[in-house]
Amino acid sequence: MRLPPRPDLTWKDDGTPVDARVGDVYFSIEDGLAESRAVFLAGCGLPGAWASGADHTIAELGFGTGLNFLAAWQMWRAHRTGAGWLSFVSFEGYPLDVEDIARALTPWPELRPLAEKLCAAWPARAKGIRQITWPEERLTLTLHIGRIEDTLPGAQFTADAWFLDGFSPAKNAAMWDEALWPEMARRSRPGTRASTFTVAGAVRRGLQNAGFAIEKKPGHGRKRERLEAVFKPTEAALPRQPVCPPKVAIVGAGIAGASLARVLHDRGAQVRVYDRATGPGQGTSGNPMALVMPRLDAGETVQAQLLIDAYLTAQAFYQDRPGVIQTETFHRPRDARETERFAKLLADPPLGLEQLEALSGGGLLHKKSLIVTPQQLLPALLDGIEGVWSTDADVDRHARTVNGEGYDAVILASGSALAAICPELELTGRLGQVDWVQSQVDAPPSALACGHYAIASGSARLWGATFAAHSGGPPETSEAARLENAAALETLSPYWVKDARRGEVKSRAGVRATTADRLPLIGPLVDAAEMAADRQVLERARWQIAPEDYAVPGTYIIGGLGSRGFTWAPWAARLISADIFGDPDPATPETRRAIVPNRQILRKLKRQTG
Numbered sequence: 001m002r003l004p005p006r007p008d009l010t011w012k013d014d015g016t017p018v019d020a021r022v023g024d025v026y027f028s029i030e031d032g033l034a035e036s037r038a039v040f041l042a043g044c045g046l047p048g049a050w051a052s053g054a055d056h057t058i059a060e061l062g063f064g065t066g067l068n069f070l071a072a073w074q075m076w077r078a079h080r081t082g083a084g085w086l087s088f089v090s091f092e093g094y095p096l097d098v099e100d101i102a103r104a105l106t107p108w109p110e111l112r113p114l115a116e117k118l119c120a121a122w123p124a125r126a127k128g129i130r131q132i133t134w135p136e137e138r139l140t141l142t143l144h145i146g147r148i149e150d151t152l153p154g155a156q157f158t159a160d161a162w163f164l165d166g167f168s169p170a171k172n173a174a175m176w177d178e179a180l181w182p183e184m185a186r187r188s189r190p191g192t193r194a195s196t197f198t199v200a201g202a203v204r205r206g207l208q209n210a211g212f213a214i215e216k217k218p219g220h221g222r223k224r225e226r227l228e229a230v231f232k233p234t235e236a237a238l239p240r241q242p243v244c245p246p247k248v249a250i251v252g253a254g255i256a257g258a259s260l261a262r263v264l265h266d267r268g269a270q271v272r273v274y275d276r277a278t279g280p281g282q283g284t285s286g287n288p289m290a291l292v293m294p295r296l297d298a299g300e301t302v303q304a305q306l307l308i309d310a311y312l313t314a315q316a317f318y319q320d321r322p323g324v325i326q327t328e329t330f331h332r333p334r335d336a337r338e339t340e341r342f343a344k345l346l347a348d349p350p351l352g353l354e355q356l357e358a359l360s361g362g363g364l365l366h367k368k369s370l371i372v373t374p375q376q377l378l379p380a381l382l383d384g385i386e387g388v389w390s391t392d393a394d395v396d397r398h399a400r401t402v403n404g405e406g407y408d409a410v411i412l413a414s415g416s417a418l419a420a421i422c423p424e425l426e427l428t429g430r431l432g433q434v435d436w437v438q439s440q441v442d443a444p445p446s447a448l449a450c451g452h453y454a455i456a457s458g459s460a461r462l463w464g465a466t467f468a469a470h471s472g473g474p475p476e477t478s479e480a481a482r483l484e485n486a487a488a489l490e491t492l493s494p495y496w497v498k499d500a501r502r503g504e505v506k507s508r509a510g511v512r513a514t515t516a517d518r519l520p521l522i523g524p525l526v527d528a529a530e531m532a533a534d535r536q537v538l539e540r541a542r543w544q545i546a547p548e549d550y551a552v553p554g555t556y557i558i559g560g561l562g563s564r565g566f567t568w569a570p571w572a573a574r575l576i577s578a579d580i581f582g583d584p585d586p587a588t589p590e591t592r593r594a595i596v597p598n599r600q601i602l603r604k605l606k607r608q609t610g
Contacts, residue, residue, distance in 0.1 A: 002300055002350045004127050004145050007094040017065060017104045019094070024167040026064045026104065030221040033108050035197070036071040038220045043195025043228045044161035047075050053082025054240030057584060059159035059187065061152075061175060062166040063092035063143060065104040066118055070111045073139060080138065083243040083268055089142045089157050089584045093174075098122040123316065124368075125352035128309045129155075131574055131586045132316070135266035142584045148175055152183045156585035159187050160240070164196035169203060176203060181210035185231065192231040199225045245270055246580055249407040251393045252414035253277065254285035255374070255569045256558045258381040259317070260413055263573040265385050267581060272386045274393040274402060275414075281378040283415050284510030287434050289455050289462045290566045291447050292318070292370040293329045296351070298344035303519065306591045308350055310564075310571040313586070315368060317570035323376025325457055327445035329369040332492075333362055334451045371445050371457050372566055395421070397525060397555045409580050411556045412525065416511040418559040424528035425521060425600045427560055429472070429511040433481035434464030437503030439496060452488035461496050461503075463489045467563060470511050477507040515560040521597040522558050522572045523579070524551030528601050535605050543606060547589075547596040556580075557597050 008020040017026045028035045041047075050056055060068055069088055076086045096104070098119050105115040123130035123143065130143045144151040148166075162184060166175030184194070184207075196203065199216055204227065207214050212229035219226045245268045250257045253275035265271045277283070294311040297304035318324040333339040339362055346358050357365040393414075394403050400410050412418060419427040438459050445457045454463040466481045482505065489500055515521060524547065531538065531550045538545065556576050561568045574586045585592075593599070 002127065002348050003125060003352060005094055007096060009096070009100055015107060017100065019167065021094070022167045022171040024171045027067055028221050032067050033071060033111070035220045036068045037075075039197050039226055040068050040163040040165065040195050041071060041075055043217070043226070044163070044193040046072070046161070047079035049160065050076070050079055050084065051081060052240055053084045053242040055085045055087070055243060055581075056160050056240070057087040057089060057157055058161045058163060059157065060088065060090040060163040060165060061148065061180070063090040063095070064165070065096065065101055066115075067105065068163050068165055069141060070105065070114045070118065073114050073137070074111060076139060077137065083138070083245065085138045085140070085243070085268070085581075085583075087140050087142065087157070087584050089144070089155065089159070091144045091148050091151055091155075093145075093147045095125065095143075095145055097125070121316065124312055124355050126308055126312060126350060126355075128305055128312070129586050129588070130312065133266065138268075140583065142586065149177065149179065152180070154588035154590065155187070156587075156589065157187055157583075158189055159192055160189070161192065162188070162194035164194060164198075164203070169198055169200045176200070176206075178202070178206055181206035185210040185212075188231040190232045194229040194231070196227050197223055199227050203227065243268065246408035248272070248409045248411065248580065249274065249402045249405075250411045250413055251275075251395060251402065252412070252417070253280040253378070253382065253387065254283050254413070254415050255281070255378065255565050256413040256415070256561060256572060258378045259569040259573040260411055260558065260576060261385045262381040263570070263577045264580070267577050269580070272388060273382065274388045274391060276390065276392050278389050279379075280382055280387070281374045284432070284512055285374050285378065285415075285565060287374060287462070287508055287510070288436050289457065289460060290372040290374060291329065291449070291453050291455055292372060292566050293331065293366050293447070293449060294351075294369070294567075295564070296345055296356070296364070298341050300350075302590045302594050304350065306519075306587070306594060309587070309591070310568050313571040313574060314567050314569070315370065318370055318372065318377070321377060322380040323373035325371045325445045327369055327371050327447050327457075329366040329447040329449055330359060331364040331366060332359070332448070332450040369447060371447065371455055397552050400554045407554075409554045409556065411558065411576060413558040415559070415561075416513045418513055418557070422525070422557070422559075424604075425557075425559065425597060426604065427513045427515065429470035430514050430562070431468045431470040431475055431481075431509060432465040432512050432563060433477055433485065433507055433509040434462055435482055435485045435505050435507045436460060436462040437500055437505055439499045439503065441499075443496065446494070448492045448494055450488075450492055452485065452492065454489055454492045454494045456494065456496055461499055463492070463500065465563065467512075475509040475511045477509045481509070482507055512562050512565070513560050514562040515600065516603070518562060519560070519595055520558070520562070520568050520572065521560045521600065522575050522595045523547055523556065523592065523597055525555040525557045526550045526598040526601060527552055531598065531601050532605065535608075538602070538605065543602055545598065545602070547592045547598070550598060559597075
């Protein structure tokens with residue numbers, strides 16, 4: 001089953017939630033909040049560990065109702081110092097619905113403002129990694145949704161503290177399996193603390209065998225004892241250093257560059273954006289409207305998962321921003337093969353009914369897709385961020401300079417121009433044309449898709465887009481592309497098709513940078529010459545290298561987004577931000593390997609070897 005299962009939730013008369021699946025309560029009936037503070041916050045030395053003003057990462061096994069998270073958030077608000085950032089990483093196999101979270105947290109009015117923020121941002125029901133960031137709070141919640149034996153091994157972070165809060169070991173053995181402890185150790189630093197309500201023998205032995213020194217402490221409420229632990233106490237604890245905001249240059253002010261700038265600025269970086277145009281979004285990102293809808297695969301593959309992660313990240317990132325309207329997209333199959341794929345998809349859907357539904361007569365209804373107006377969205381994303389316009393960016397990737405000025409990180413996000421800057425990446429240009437008219441009648445937002453797409457919002461009607469080979473030079477509109485789009489519009493048959501026939505049709509073309517496998521390039525830019533020099537070494541290693549191997553320090557790339565730039569960009573920005581700040585990763589190692597820029601160069605070297 002691709003959807004994460006719901007807990008078997010029941011409620012006691014006093015309002016305490018119970019998961020009947022394991023026969024255990026989510027929190028103490030005496031006072032769950034007091035228990036969270038005594039067992040987990042105090043047990044991990046909080047808030048004292050925040051006094052230095054450094055970043056801090058808490059990892060939790062078992063998100064449940066979110067009570068521990070809100071208790072930590074409330075304490076963080078009261079005691080944070082300097083520019084430090086709190087990252088809270090949690091694992092949950094049976095996520096609650098947002099209505100149940102709101103109900104479970106009602107006993108604590110003091111938490112209501114934070115509970116409302118959490119519920120407003122609660123992610124869609126789907127497996128994968130979901131990140132929620134509150135920049136004004138200097139706080140990120142990273143949720144790993146899925147079975148703990150699947151999610152923890154692929155999670156990338158280093159914890160300063162662990163909250164071990166699964167249900168009782170006697171009732172929920174999977175959350176306390178012996179395989180857990182070495183995974184914890186691999187994600188801990190000397191001095192990392194852990195706390196839990198249980199003193200079960202298997203838990204004590206597991207922590208000790210993994211290098212934690214344990215100590216029994218007086219329990220809370222009816223519990224006589226609890227555990228506190230410190231990782232490798234014989235080694236000196238490494239002090240966390242106060243935050244020094246990095247200075248970052250971004251080359252390109254399309255949707256990739258603008259999303260990056262917003263995410264990095266909100267995280268605390270000093271950001272400057274360079275673009276040869278006079279302002280943002282004048283390349284392919286500058287169409288009058290864009291449609292953000294998912295590309296869903298029937299199989300449970302790495303590619304299928306990263307497409308879902310990117311789409312849901314885009315939904316959350318664009319929420320309530322200027323120039324973004326939620327709509328429903330009616331997605332019809334193009335042929336018998338796609339009809340079969342849709343049927344398989346709906347038989348085991350990766351998204352819940354609040355997101356995805358079957359259409360009568362065949363097809364998919366994407367309930368929370370988005371219509372974007374780039375001319376409104378991109379300036380809003382770049383608000384408060386320095387831009388250097390009408391200027392070519394001369395990048396020295398090894399020195400990390402742009403036009404002679406040094407930076408801690410340089411990110412290339414310049415769309416089709418990347419093909420000339422980094423020819424070793426073998427990006428291919430595809431010419432895309434959209435057509436549009438202005439109607440005399442306002443319409444509610446709507447979208448149709450079947451290979452091409454048609455969008456209506458207000459008086460605007462837009463349709464397209466072609467995806468043709470591009471031989472070079474500036475993008476130009478063509479009558480052939482207009483006819484192709486017109487034929488597709490007739491097939492889609494929106495209710496406003498007559499408006500398009502008799503209106504004054506305008507056209508716009510842009511070149512989209514694509515890769516051979518249609519997946520983007522996101523991550524460290526690599527030294528192609530060094531890789532080529534090591535060809536024999538790579539061949540002996542069966543071409544298995546890590547994403548960071550051969551990386552040019554501090555230089556990153558977001559490219560090859562193809563026709564899904566508005567979908568990929570926010571997720572890509574989260575990945576690059578995590579790299580720069582050393583934050584918990586919103587992607588697994590398998591996902592990173594699928595999008596790593598060095599894969600293009602590896603393929604070329606393998607072809608040459610063969």
